[in-house]
Amino acid sequence: MGKHVLLIEDEPNIIEAISFILSRDGWKVDTHSNGHDAVGVVHDKAPDMIILDVMLPGKNGFEILRELRAAPQTADLPVLMLTARGQLKDREMAEKYGASQFMTKPFSNAEVLAAVRALVAK
Amino acid sequence: MSVVNILVLVCFAYAALLFLVAFGAERAAHRGRSNWLRSPMVYTLSLSIYCTAWTFYGAVGYAARSGLEYLTIYIGPTLVMVGWWWVVRKMVRIGRSQRITSVADLISSRYGKSSLLAVFVTVMAVIGTTPYIALQLQSVTLSFAAFASVEPNSTAFENSQITALWVAVGLALFTILFGTRNLDANERHHGVVMAIALEAVVKLIALIAVGIFVVWGVGGGIEQTLARIDASEIGTWQVQGDRWAGLIFLSAAAFLTLPRMFQVLVVENENEGHLRTAAWAFPTYLMLMSLFVVPIAVVGLDLLPAGSNPDLYVLTVPLSEGQTGLAMLSLLGGFSSATSMVIVASIALSTMVSNHIVIPLWLRYSGGGAAMSGDVRNVVLLARRVSIAVILALGYLYYRMSGGGTALAAIGLVSFAGVAQFLPAMLGGIFWRGATRSGALAGLSVGFVVWAYALMLPSFGTGMVIPETVFLEGPFGIEWLRPQALFGIDGMDPLIHAVLWSMCLNTGAFILVSLLSFPSPIERLQGAQFVHVFQHSDAPQSWTGGVARSEELMIMAQRILGSSEALSLFQTEAARQGLAGYLPEPSPDFLQRLERELSGSVGAATAHAMIGQIVGGATVSVEDLMAVADETAQMMEYSSQLEAKSTELTRTARQLRAVNEKLTQISVQKDAFLSQVSHELRTPMTSIRAFSEILRDTKGITAAEQSKYSSIIHDEAIRLTRLLDDLLDLSVLESGRVTLNVQDVPLDEILQRAIASSGVGNLEIKLSGRDNSGTIVLRTDPDRLAQVFINLIANAQKYCDAKTPVLRIILHLKPAGKGEQMILDFVDNGSGIATDAQAVIFEKFSRIGEQNAPGAGLGLAICREILARLGGAITYLPGQGGAAFRVSLPLKPVNDLHL
Known part of the structure; x- marks a missing residue:
């Protein structure tokens, strides 16, 4: 049984693409597509890592990350952040709130896969 | 009736006339009918108290003794009035704004309202003026005696001291009566001024009458008189340059500093404008007064026996010719000169004595403060009256003690030199802010000591006050301190010597001590007000x-x-x-x-x-002083300039801040926009890249997956293209460089085209108020307007969440403002747009809610821009049930479509 990844992303096509890639690599992929209850979903599903988009309806990715880092059980959870805004400021914000890794869309599938593997292997 | 008795009668009648004139003027002034009292001519005539008995009688005597030198006494004031009228104007302005009552008040007020200076100046003025009053008494008694002497066996006026006493008493009464009616010295003495103006006329007429008599009656016409003058000693006397310069200076200085001149020049001045008249009229008066002096002197020297007093020629020449009437007029002229001077001088001195000596002493020793003690008003009046009596008594005593022996003119000049000592402190005070109280005190003291030692005391005669040895060898054998040869300068005219040294040392001490000492705050305050009296009105x-x-x-x-x-x-x-x-x-x-x-x-x-x-x-509080005392006019001006500059800077800074804020805002907006654009572009690109990599790299991908992913790539590519189109469209619209293709098109046609080109899907469209006949013709860009309609229909398709979505399009026409408007409402039956979101729906990228519907949120922004270009508007219509947009356009389009 592969490790468990939770993908929090609102763009259906991107969800489909990432799910496809990770599933083929043997990961168990759960998806969630809004920011409101994302933190609760993370606690419920207790994934081995999450992939988190920044621009989410309801609550943005940085906010979610901050809340995750504040809770003891998710303080060390590996988080790969994805953003389409691609500005330096976003990278700084991600570092500040404690993202494990930060990637800009569009990404290469191989990179995402490698990052997920590396983060969970640690 | 003897001539003497007539004379006494005439004098009484004249005195009575003066009383009447003064009384009438007071009454008129009291009733407010004093316009004629305020004429500049009355002011000018009142200045003639400068011409005292010394001038009236003495000038002829002076001419008989020293030739034309008597002219210097007239030239000094003439120069002041003609060339230095601005000094007088400044004094008058200061006098008025500071309510100055006397020379002593001026100087004390300028130097920090110093009581010490006031007392000092008052005492010096009394010392300087007393001989002068004595001189007037002497001239009156001498003139009476001269009259009596032509009367054989007359014993009248033999006791000249009794005559002088009566004159003094009479003058004291007159002065008290008219000089102390008003307490406020700034409420002018109309009665007195009017009386002395009349006296001025009388003395001028008298002197001219005698002059005419002498030239045409005795001398035998102008030419012969001129010949007489040429033949006499007067014509041959040399003019001594230094003495002339010294005397002109002295008389000019005295004109400004004599207490009585200050009284008429400054205190009694009604109107600064009067100075303009006086500037030419007073010198004219002086010229007329001096016109016949030489002829009278020459004829007097010729006619009268040697040894007769030339000071009385004005009187004795007509008398010797048997012209008793003319002599009487002449006597009245001399009487006028003497009395007017004594009256004004004693008013001026009594004001000084009571204000600066009696009242302060009384305040100090009356046992209470100003508020607690009795009626000060009465005390002040009493003090003035007593002072007048005392001053006249002093004059009388001086007259008795000096025995009337000295030549009249000599006393006059000694007196002039005494009061001239006020000049440096006075002029320095009104023109130099750096002048200090200590400086003024030092200058005045030094000047007065030198004057007393070198001029006044020696004037009593060698050996009278100062022992003869002092004159010859100096005090205690110190040779350079000899009274008439100070610092070893020997052989100078004693008067010029004393004036030179006293004025030089006075001025030197004044300047030096002023520079070395530091003025008190109140001095600096007063100094600024005096020096800058024309700038500071308040x-x-x-x-x-x-x-x-x-x-x-x-x-x-x-x-x-x-x-x-x-x-x-x-x-x-x-x-x-x-x-x-x-x-x-x-x-x-x-x-x-x-x-x-x-x-x-x-x-x-x-x-x-x-x-x-x-x-x-x-x-005075420290703050007040800090605020005010240090402010010179320049500093005030400088500070106001600074203030203006600072206001300007503040304004500029504010503008800069506003611009900066705007720029920041624009920059923030631009960042947000770029961030949005980046997101909207990267999202489809992400899908395209991810799926194309999957298609490329995944082995064993199913045909269904392959087909699905290919179409995702295709759709995202189209989305990307549309987004770029919208962005470009919007940027063109926003920049205003859009080209409109304006035509006359029926509204219905545009609407139908829009509906047809939006694949309606399951959306039902209901048109109401439709203009089937096509009579509503718009002059507009049909493609752009259709784009707006398409966007609105597309929004309804995308976002209307009703089970059976319906879009009603309602047309109505509304007369409004300049022209009729076409109004088209697009109302769907969905749940509408939340109130807080309504404000932002027309902004770029303002996709609201969590819809995952395609579109970057540029549609409404584009609609808004298009309608703005077409001269119309799009607004959200709240409260219609579903989402409702209203498009309005003018029917008769205004010319300025933004082409």
């Missing part, structure tokens, strides 16, 4: 209010100004402050004004002290 504040109680101030003011005047002053101030009743707040401003009013009655130093007593010692 006095800066020096009293700090609040401490004084208005009632106490009122009581004090009533005692000095009188009840009604004090009450009206207080009422006016209370009204100005907007208070009911008659007690104003003791604001610094009011205290300042009150002090000025009081100083008109009792002098600056005393008024300052009196208010100080009530206000409580702390007359």
Whole structure:
């Protein structure tokens, strides 16, 4: 049984693409597509890592990350952040709130896969 | 009736006339009918008190003894009035704005309202003037005696001292009666001024009459008289340059500093404008007075026996020719000269003595403060009256003691030199801010000591006061201190010698000590007000209010100004402050004004002290002084310039801040926009890349997956293209460089085209108020308007969440403003747009809610821009059930479509 990844992303096509890639690599992929209850979903599903988009309806990715880092059980959870805004400021914000890794869309599938593997292997 | 008796009668009648004139003028002034009293000619004539008996009788004597030198006495004042009238104008302005009552008041007021200086100047003025008053008494008695001497066996006027006593008493009475009617010296003495103006006319007429008689009656015409002059000694006397210069300076200085001249020139001045008239009229008067001096002197020398007193030629020449009537007129002229001088001088001196010596002493020793003690008004009046009597008594005593032996002119010049000592402190005070009280005191003391030692005491005669050995060998054998050869300068004219040294040392000490000493705050305050009197119309504040109680101030003011005047002053101030009743707040401003009013009655130093007593010692706060005292006019100007600059800078800074804020805002908006664009572009690109990599790299991908992913790539590519199109469209619209293709098109046609080109899907469209006939023709860009309609229909398709979505399109026409408007409402039956979101739906990228519907949120922004270009508008219509947009366009389009 592969490790468990939770993908929090609102763009259906991107969800489909990432799910496809990770599933083929043997990961168990759960998806969630809004920011409101994302933190609760993370606690419920207790994934081995999450992939988190920044621009989410309801609550943005940085906010979610901050809340995750504040809770003891998710303080060390590996988080790969994805953003389409691609500005330096976003990278700084991600570092500040404690993202494990930060990637800009569009990404290469191989990179995402490698990052997920590396983060969970640690 | 003997000539002498007639003379006495005439003199009494003349005196009675003067009383009447003075009385009439007072009454007229009191009733307010004093316009004619305020004529510049009366002012000019009153200045003629400069021509005393010394000038009237003495000038002829002077000419008989020293030739044309007598002219210097007229040239000095002429130069002042013609060339230095601006000095006089400044003095008059200061006198008025500071309510100055005398020379002593001017100097003390300028140097920090110093009591010491006031007393000093007063004493010096009394010392300097007493001989002069004695001189007038002497001239009157001499003239009476001269009259009596032609009367054989007459014993009248034999006792000249008795005559002098009666004259002194009479003058004292007149002066007290008309000189102390008003307490406030700034309320002018109309009666006195009018009387002396009349006397001025009388003495001029008298002198000219004698002159005409001498030239045409005795001398035998102009040519013969001129020939006589050429033949006489007078014509051959050499002009001594240094003596002339010295005398001209001396008379000019005395014209400004003599207490009586200050009285008529400054205190009695009604109107600064009078100076303009006086500037030419007074020199003319002096010229007329001097016109016949030489002929009278020459004829007198010819006609009268050697040894007769040339000072009396004006009188004795007509008498010797048997012209008793003319002689009597001449005597009246001399009488006028003497009396007018004595009256004004004693008024001026009594004001000084009472204000600066008697009242302060009385205030100190009467056992109470100004507010507690009795009626100051009466005390002041009494003090003035007593002072007048005392001053005349002093004059009489001096006359008795000196025995009337000295030549008249000599006493006059000694007196001139004495009061000229005020000049440096006075001029320095009104033109030099650096002048200090210590400097003024030093200069005055040094000047006076030198004057007394080198001129006044020796004038009593060698050996009279100063022993003869001192003249020859100096005091204690110190040769360079010989009274008439100071510092070893020997052989000079004693008068010029004394004037030179006293004025030089006086001025030197004044300047030196002023430079070395530091002025007190109040001195600097006063200095600024005096020197910059033309710039400062209002006095800066020096009293700090609040401490004084208005009632106490009122009581004090009533005692000095009188009840009604004090009450009206207080009422006016209370009204100005907007208070009911008659007690104003003791604001610094009011205290300042009150002090000025009081100083008109009792002098600056005393008024300052009196208010100080009530206000409580702390007359000037440090803050006030810091604020005011250091402000020279330049500093004030500089500071106002700085203030203007600073205002300008503040304004510029504010503008810069506003621009900066705007730029920041624009920059933030631009960042947000770029961030949005980046997101909207990267999202489809992400899908395209991810799926194309999957298609490329994944082995064993199913045909269904392959087909699905290919179509995702395709759709995302189209989305990307549309987004780019929208962005470009919007940027063109926003930049205003859009090209409109304006045509006349029926509205219905555009609407139908829009509906047809939006694949309607399951959306039902209901048109109401449709204009089937196509009569509504719009002049507009049909493609752009259709784009708006398509966007709105597309939004309804995308976002209307009703089960059976319906879009109603309602047309109505509305007359409004300049022209008719076409209004088209697009209303769907969905749940509408939340109130807080309504405000932002027309902004770029403002996709609201969580819809995952395609579109970057640029549609409504584009609609808004298009309608703006077409001269219309799009708004959200709240409260229609579903989402509702209203498009409005003018039917008769205005010409300025943004083409």
